[in-house]
Amino acid sequence: xxxxxxxxxxxxxxxxxxxxxxxxxxxxxxxxxxxxxxxxxxxxxxxxxxxxxxxxxxxxxxxxxxxxxxxxxxxxxxxxxxxxxxxxxxxxxxxxxxxxxxxxxxxxxxxxxxxxxxxxxxxxxxxxxxxxxxxxxxxxxxxxxxxxxxxxxxxxxxxxxxxxxxxxxxxxxxxxxxxxxxxxxxxxxxxxxxxxxxxxxxxxxxxxxxxxxxxxxxxxxxxxxxxxxxxxxxxxxxxxxxxxxxxxxxxxxxxxxxxxxxxxxxxxxxxxxxxxxxxxxxxxxxxxxxxxxxxxxxxxxxxxxxxxxxxxxxxxxxxxxxxxxxxxxxxxxxxxxxxxxxxxxxxxxxxxxxxxxxxxxxxxxxxxxxxxxxxxxxxxxxxxxxxxxxxxxxx
Ligand code: NAD
Numbered sequence: 001x002x003x004x005x006x007x008x009x010x011x012x013x014x015x016x017x018x019x020x021x022x023x024x025x026x027x028x029x030x031x032x033x034x035x036x037x038x039x040x041x042x043x044x045x046x047x048x049x050x051x052x053x054x055x056x057x058x059x060x061x062x063x064x065x066x067x068x069x070x071x072x073x074x075x076x077x078x079x080x081x082x083x084x085x086x087x088x089x090x091x092x093x094x095x096x097x098x099x100x101x102x103x104x105x106x107x108x109x110x111x112x113x114x115x116x117x118x119x120x121x122x123x124x125x126x127x128x129x130x131x132x133x134x135x136x137x138x139x140x141x142x143x144x145x146x147x148x149x150x151x152x153x154x155x156x157x158x159x160x161x162x163x164x165x166x167x168x169x170x171x172x173x174x175x176x177x178x179x180x181x182x183x184x185x186x187x188x189x190x191x192x193x194x195x196x197x198x199x200x201x202x203x204x205x206x207x208x209x210x211x212x213x214x215x216x217x218x219x220x221x222x223x224x225x226x227x228x229x230x231x232x233x234x235x236x237x238x239x240x241x242x243x244x245x246x247x248x249x250x251x252x253x254x255x256x257x258x259x260x261x262x263x264x265x266x267x268x269x270x271x272x273x274x275x276x277x278x279x280x281x282x283x284x285x286x287x288x289x290x291x292x293x294x295x296x297x298x299x300x301x302x303x304x305x306x307x308x309x310x311x312x313x314x315x316x317x318x319x320x321x322x323x324x325x326x327x328x329x330x331x332x333x334x335x336x337x338x339x340x341x342x343x344x345x346x347x348x349x350x351x352x353x354x355x356x357x358x359x360x361x362x363x364x365x366x367x368x369x370x371x372x373x374x375x376x377x378x379x380x381x382x383x384x385x386x387x388x389x390x391x392x393x394x395x
Contacts, residue, residue: 004066006070014324015326016326017096068093071095072097075364082110103378123372126231141185144189144262146324147291151289155258187213191215195258203224235265245273250277279300280311290315297317340358
């Protein structure tokens with residue numbers, strides 16, 4: 001079986017799906033690895049390194065002629081580049097990558113129409129045995145780190161307390177909203193840089209994790225008993241809840257030099273946690289990094305990939321922070337891909353073991369149709385008969 005790694009075509013995407021060090025692991029599985037020329041260059045990996053690891057360097061067309069194509073961004077996640085790649089698909093080809101299947105389902109349908117099998121890595125179930133395949137976690141972790149560095153660079157003050165002969169500087173106050181994977185890493189990074197860190201999350205279970213990183217957990221008198229799904233994600237709360245939350249958060253936000261927003265609800269628009277009015281109450285020079293900007297934003301006024309300055313407050317809306325540390329994010333993503341592919345191969349690829357939760361939950365398209373129940377529902381398609389087993393991934 002031939003496996004190919006393609007060069008990413010999405011603007012600004014610098015990651016690569018497989019690093020040279022991972023080639024031998026695939027060879028051990030009996031897979032021959034092709035790498036599109038230049039695929040790893042933006043992440044710091046040359047064609048020669050892939051060659052030395054045992055891969056053959058090929059053109060994009062040759063890469064798409066392989067049995068399985070690996071990418072960071074595939075289908076709806078690779079932007080306008082998808083149109084050209086869609087026409088390269090052969091019936092039976094297996095695509096593995098992040099596909100944005102819950103929102104960009106049209107591209108998945110186009111891949112299905114061409115007979116491709118599509119595995120969307122965003123849908124890897126968050127279960128213990130799939131932890132090393134979890135691309136959302138591996139990438140969000142580094143994104144949280146980068147968000148704090150962005151804030152530190154944009155801030156007209158330093159983060160740590162500093163006692164010098166010329167006087168003592170007080171530490172910056174950093175508030176992290178949403179303490180999932182990205183948020184916890186943002187807290188840890190801000191702590192390492194010496195800031196005074198506090199954090200808030202709607203899921204009460206997070207309090208201990210925040211405190212274990214040495215940050216203060218912001219307690220709000222809100223009824224949050226029903227805020228967590230069985231899978232550990234936040235549930236969408238009513239508008240009344242969010243209004244109350246914003247009111248209570250106002251003072252904490254106004255008192256912060258940096259706010260890092262990471263709050264998300266899977267498959268939905270991000271909740272607004274910081275209003276324009278709250279921004280207006282912040283000190284000029286303060287910085288907000290809205291990591292949810294691409295999903296509508298946690299902060300009113302944030303714009304995807306833009307810097308907005310309102311009343312002296314800088315609002316950043318980065319949408320692809322993992323691409324800013326491509327050497328390491330590619331290394332982690334590559335490990336996720338190898339573990340996932342190993343699982344697929346051991347489960348009988350090109351057949352798909354639908355009795356296995358990991359294979360079933362990630363399979364979006366096969367045999368000319370979208371087969372994932374949730375994505376069929378989103379795309380307005382009727383359920384398949386007999387209905388496919390329901391995935392465990394909340395979406
Ligand atoms: P996410 O990106 O969906 O959301 C980020 C955070 O925003 C979450 O902590 C969420 O509770 C929070 N949030 C949502 N609405 C909010 C609001 N109104 N106010 C404040 N915060 C709000 O989440 P994630 O980072 O992907 O992780 C979610 C959960 O999944 C965590 O419990 C994490 O531990 C768990 N997880 C499990 C595994 C595993 O078992 N393999 C792997 C990764 C993550």
